[in-house]
Amino acid sequence: MTCFMNMLTVSKAKAQFSGIARKVVRTNKPIIVRVPDGFIQIARYELPEEVPAAPTGSLKLLPREVELHNTFGESR
Numbered sequence: 001m002t003c004f005m006n007m008l009t010v011s012k013a014k015a016q017f018s019g020i021a022r023k024v025v026r027t028n029k030p031i032i033v034r035v036p037d038g039f040i041q042i043a044r045y046e047l048p049e050e051v052p053a054a055p056t057g058s059l060k061l062l063p064r065e066v067e068l069h070n071t072f073g074e075s076r
Contacts, residue, residue: 006029007031007032007034008020008031010033010035010036013031013033025044
């Protein structure tokens, strides 16, 4: 299956970056940029939803887990 995507050279992408970035965000369609060693993709990034911290005391660790936490995972 072939899908049409906008493809630019790196020179054109550099010269028109702010316009390209606005277009990508507005249309939600990625742009492919050809660079000397391959390709890169300029795509919209959605920030993940913030996850609230667990309430204090709701997580219980086993003694071995506490020991590993206190040694940065280095076991004896």
